[in-house]
Amino acid sequence: MSIEVRVPTLGESVSEATIATWYKAVGDAVAVDEMLCELETDKVTVEVPAPAAGVLSEIIAAEGETVGVDALLAMISEGAGAAATPAKEAPEAKAAEPAPAAEAAATGKAGEDAPAAKKAMAEAGLTADQVQGSGRDGRVMKEDVQKAVASGAGASAPAAAPAAPVSVPRGPVNGDDAAREERVKMTRLRQTIARRLKDAQNTAAILTTYNEVDMTEVMELRKTYKDQFEKKHGVRLGFMSFFTKACCHALKEVPEVNAEIDGTDVVYKNFVHMGVAAGTPQGLVVPVIRDVDAMSFAEIEKAIAEKGKRARDGKLTMAEMQGGTFTISNGGVYGSLMSSPILNPPQSGILGMHKIQDRPMAINGEIVIRPMMYLALSYDHRIVDGKGAVTFLVRVKEALEDPRRLLMDL
Incomplete structure (x- = not known):
């Protein structure tokens, strides 16, 4: 059958x-x-x-x-x-040829390794024999490669023999540039990212407004309570929960930033499903945290940590990346000082966070050094006016510079 x-x-x-x-x-x-x-x-x-x-x-x-x-x-x-089954096989057959399970035990592998793991091993200079797989059938996963690198698995590997010198022509010689190029087909994820971002530019009237925020109060608050927070909730207190809370607070006052256009209708969302952009080896993905406006700081931090790990491991489901109403993108983790994020359609707003950098600021007539961050709000000008966009960004700035406003709903 x-x-x-x-x-x-x-x-x-x-x-x-x-x-x-x-x-x-x-x-x-x-x-x-x-x-x-x-x-x-x-x-x-x-x-x-x-x-x-x-x-x-x-x-x-x-x-x-x-x-x-x-x-x-x-x-x-x-x-x-x-x-x-092995129990029904003839003894001589067993002796003549090892069972697949035995081969897997001997080699530590019963299936091919995950594509992301292969790429990570190549980048780290490791072979499959140097990595203990934790996936199904002994497959090597990306996190296994990371553990092997952290434990210094590659240190014991014999040094590779130096490759014979290869003469590479400088500049175009007889039109042979094509021979020195590598052509790799775009993954479906990368094709989709390219198409959706270009569609957003072609469809929405994207405009970006900027502001800067003094992170002194948030950093002091985090420094004061981070140990107690982690001890009680089992998760680190980061900056993302503050920004998420501040955005939810601002979206209540400027609901059009949390809305979308459907034909000739404007659909206002009385909830916040926050998309959190995350970079992975396969490309940019945006997992969605649902009803984030009803979550506590600890719940937000746990959700962000869990979604981020699933994104890096390539285990996000389709449902986890659908239905977002607003997005936060943190380019600051890569060192970005300022950027203009592109909308994630059909959403009407995306907030870009950037690197925190000490800068001289004039405070009460005196020059002082403060940890400053540039903020960027890209929005769809078809539905969000300049006044609404600026108001939204100012409310986020005020909430972060005085976090007590979040508690008082001001």
Whole structure:
């Protein structure tokens, strides 16, 4: 009996995917729910498990192919060969050829490593044998590579023999530039990022307004309570919860920044689903924290930490990246001093945070050094007027420079 393996439901607005990696080959035995392949969609990576135990008899969609929802990927045969177990095998067969499980135990691997892990190993100069996999079937995950690097796994590796010198021509010689180029197909995620950002520029009337905030009070408050906060709640007190709270406070006064345009209608949201932009090895993703306006500082910090980890591990689901009403992007973690963020459609506003830098400021007629941060609000001028945008940014600034305003709802 043959069992079909089909593309699972990919999520709202996603109709196709690309076969990223096959972890099983034709003729391999598979167990129920064992991962067969990985699909790359516009937003997330989807694992396809085996629907039944048996032998993978046919692969219909090869790596790199684009497939639609419910498309046929492979066939699994259920039969005498598929039902055979090590307990029923003849002793001489066992002696002649080690079982796959034994091979996996000997090598520490039973399936191919995750694509992100392969890239990380290449960058760190590690081989698969130097990394202990923690994924399904002993697969090496990206975090395993990070642990190996932290423990100095690469230190014991023998030094590679120096490569023979290669003469590389300088500048265009006889039109051979193409021979020195590398052409790599864009991932579906990168294609989607490019398309959506360009669509935002073509559709929305994007304008950016700037301000700066004195971070003295927030930094003092954080310094005073961070140890108690972490001891009680089990999570570090960062700056993101302050900015999230300040934005929720400002959105109440300027609701159009939290709205969206639907045809000729303006849809006002009486809630805040906050998108938090996060950079990953695969590209920029924006997980959404729902009803963040009803959360405490501790709940916000826990949610941001959890979403960030899932984003870096490539384990975000489609539902976790949909439905956002406003977005915060923190380019400051990479050292950005100022930027103009692009809207995440159909949202009408995005706040850009930047690097905190000591600068001389005139305070009460005196020059003092203060930790300052530039803020940037990009907004859709079709729905948000300049007055509303400036008011929003000023309210965020006031709340951060005097956090007591958040407690007093001022």
